[in-house]
Amino acid sequence: EAMRAMIKKRMSNVRHKLAIISGKGGVGKSFVAASLALSLKKRGREVAILDADIHGPSIPKIMGIRGASMYVNPQGDLLPVISPSGVAVISIELLMTNPDLPVIWRGPLKGRAISEFLSKVSWGELDYLIIDLPPGTGDEALTVGQILPDLSGAIIVTAPSDLSKIVVKKAAIFCRELGIRILGIVENMSEFTCPRCGATYKLFGSGVGESMAKELGVEFLGSIPLDPRISEAMDRGELHKVLELSPIIAKSITK
Amino acid sequence: EAMRAMIKKRMSNVRHKLAIISGKGGVGKSFVAASLALSLKKRGREVAILDADIHGPSIPKIMGIRGASMYVNPQGDLLPVISPSGVAVISIELLMTNPDLPVIWRGPLKGRAISEFLSKVSWGELDYLIIDLPPGTGDEALTVGQILPDLSGAIIVTAPSDLSKIVVKKAAIFCRELGIRILGIVENMSEFTCPRCGATYKLFGSGVGESMAKELGVEFLGSIPLDPRISEAMDRGELHKVLELSPIIAKSITK
Numbered sequence: 001e002a003m004r005a006m007i008k009k010r011m012s013n014v015r016h017k018l019a020i021i022s023g024k025g026g027v028g029k030s031f032v033a034a035s036l037a038l039s040l041k042k043r044g045r046e047v048a049i050l051d052a053d054i055h056g057p058s059i060p061k062i063m064g065i066r067g068a069s070m071y072v073n074p075q076g077d078l079l080p081v082i083s084p085s086g087v088a089v090i091s092i093e094l095l096m097t098n099p100d101l102p103v104i105w106r107g108p109l110k111g112r113a114i115s116e117f118l119s120k121v122s123w124g125e126l127d128y129l130i131i132d133l134p135p136g137t138g139d140e141a142l143t144v145g146q147i148l149p150d151l152s153g154a155i156i157v158t159a160p161s162d163l164s165k166i167v168v169k170k171a172a173i174f175c176r177e178l179g180i181r182i183l184g185i186v187e188n189m190s191e192f193t194c195p196r197c198g199a200t201y202k203l204f205g206s207g208v209g210e211s212m213a214k215e216l217g218v219e220f221l222g223s224i225p226l227d228p229r230i231s232e233a234m235d236r237g238e239l240h241k242v243l244e245l246s247p248i249i250a251k252s253i254t255k
Numbered sequence: 256e257a258m259r260a261m262i263k264k265r266m267s268n269v270r271h272k273l274a275i276i277s278g279k280g281g282v283g284k285s286f287v288a289a290s291l292a293l294s295l296k297k298r299g300r301e302v303a304i305l306d307a308d309i310h311g312p313s314i315p316k317i318m319g320i321r322g323a324s325m326y327v328n329p330q331g332d333l334l335p336v337i338s339p340s341g342v343a344v345i346s347i348e349l350l351m352t353n354p355d356l357p358v359i360w361r362g363p364l365k366g367r368a369i370s371e372f373l374s375k376v377s378w379g380e381l382d383y384l385i386i387d388l389p390p391g392t393g394d395e396a397l398t399v400g401q402i403l404p405d406l407s408g409a410i411i412v413t414a415p416s417d418l419s420k421i422v423v424k425k426a427a428i429f430c431r432e433l434g435i436r437i438l439g440i441v442e443n444m445s446e447f448t449c450p451r452c453g454a455t456y457k458l459f460g461s462g463v464g465e466s467m468a469k470e471l472g473v474e475f476l477g478s479i480p481l482d483p484r485i486s487e488a489m490d491r492g493e494l495h496k497v498l499e500l501s502p503i504i505a506k507s508i509t510k
């Protein structure tokens with residue numbers, strides 16, 4: 001209908017649309033989405049992130065713009081907030097007068113919010129649109145998968161535990177069912193190295209990323225260590241300062 | 256309507272109903288829910304867990320019964336699966352012929368599934384019903400909060416990062432809005448101690464659980480260390496073997 005035509009028009013200036021999905025919460029989806037966007041921007045690309053997590057938006061905080069607001073221009077276009085790094089950000093949190101309040105919505109409203117973002121936002125000329133999907137295979141992921149024309153693909157993020165593997169596998173099957181190409185798998189928080197004595201620990205298990213990539217016949221993009229400097233940088237909105245801790249992010253860009 | 260009357264009848268033999276909530280995924284909600292249920296069972300109580308995470312059910316795996324099935328008796332009651340520890344388990348995964356497949360449902364179906372569980376399951380005489388809620392403040396949490404009569408309260412689980420704190424705070428406000436009593440806050444994965452050299456690291460930040468408890472005027476139940484033996488035990492369905500690693504769980508039981 002009219003909405004789809006509008007989305008098609010808005011998306012016509014966006015070259016690549018990448019979804020970051022995991023199914024399981026807390027594996028580092030927002031971390032990978034934000035790191036990917038920052039690495040692309042560093043290489044001179046025009047980049048925006050859509051925070052599709054309606055209940056737990058964390059992209060504004062990670063990008064250092066918590067408390068900022070999105071505005072509507074006289075023509076009725078929704079304008080992204082440009083973060084200090086130059087990456088444009090769209091998030092439900094940037095529309096709220098009080099970002100502390102929970103968004104207590106049932107499915108239909110969440111689907112509506114996502115389609116409003118895709119049809120009303122003036123994205124401008126973009127090389128990459130990165131979409132940070134929430135945990136689960138519900139309304140938000142379905143709306144993105146069903147109404148976004150020619151999604152370039154999805155990067156799947158997993159943690160090393162069997163528990164994560166089981167839930168993340170469901171996200172892979174979800175992509176297959178919706179015809180979304182899986183660009184590869186990233187394993188996050190793979191190991192921790194003690195700064196004092198150098199001993200390395202696999203805190204959550206091991207080998208899940210690689211074995212899943214084999215099982216699904218997709219590329220294993222690599223693993224990222226668990227490093228307290230990453231969590232600290234995310235809490236401070238300074239992820240651009242620790243990008244070198246996850247070299248595989250830049251590698252996955254060339255996909 | 257008829258559904259509510261049915262739920263009231265089913266719940267009349269259940270003494271305490273506790274919800275385990277966090278808002279943010281991956282902080283250890285399922286770990287706390289399962290540990291609480293196992294600790295209560297060890298003290299001779301009759302306990303059941305309702306896995307309300309429709310998209311990412313992990314309770315069957317944690318309780319060692321992945322692949323089992325729930326059945327319906329001749330009177331049409333849905334029967335829980337009794338895990339090796341004696342804790343009864345209800346989960347969408349126990350109704351699926353292939354537990355690997357994703358549940359790709361929009362909000363209304365998820366709300367329906369939760370109310371079906373609460374009205375069709377023959378819970379028997381229970382001292383405690385523990386409800387493991389999924390991340391977010393959407394359909395599943397709303398349905399539980401709105402249709403479960405006299406919920407005894409909710410335990411909030413957070414990880415030590417600011418990022419978790421922001422999303423978890425939304426869950427606390429959600430509880431307040433629905434009139435659900437907050438029994439206390441548990442901080443999980445607070446620190447890791449290197450087994451080789453004894454150095455302790457706050458991998459995700461610190462002090463969030465305590466400061467949130469103060470902010471909300473609720474009890475801080477304590478913190479649980481990040482220990483690879485916990486993740487291993489969860490992946491093997493042997494959490495009962497490592498209960499002593501989180502002594503605060505038993506403490507929160509007396510609430």
Ligand SMILES: Nc1ncnc2c1ncn2[C@@H]1O[C@H](COP(=O)(O)OP(=O)(O)O)[C@@H](O)[C@H]1O
Nearest residue numbers: 025026027028029030031225226227230231416
């Ligand atoms: N490689 C890492 N090292 C240390 N902390 C990490 C790492 N990846 C993620 N984190 C932390 O783990 C938590 C969850 O990450 P997040 O990106 O929010 O996951 P998701 O989007 O999957 O819920 C955050 O507090 C973040 O700071």
Ligand SMILES: Nc1ncnc2c1ncn2[C@@H]1O[C@H](COP(=O)(O)OP(=O)(O)O)[C@@H](O)[C@H]1O
Nearest residue numbers: 161280281282283284285286480481482485486
């Ligand atoms: N205290 C802990 N120490 C080590 N691993 C933990 C701990 N708590 C949780 N985990 C691991 O972290 C992951 C997330 O835990 P889970 O209980 O599934 O979180 P949630 O239910 O909030 O998504 C699981 O792989 C689990 O094994």
Ligand SMILES: [Zn+2]
Nearest residue numbers: 194197449452
């Ligand atoms: Zn050490």
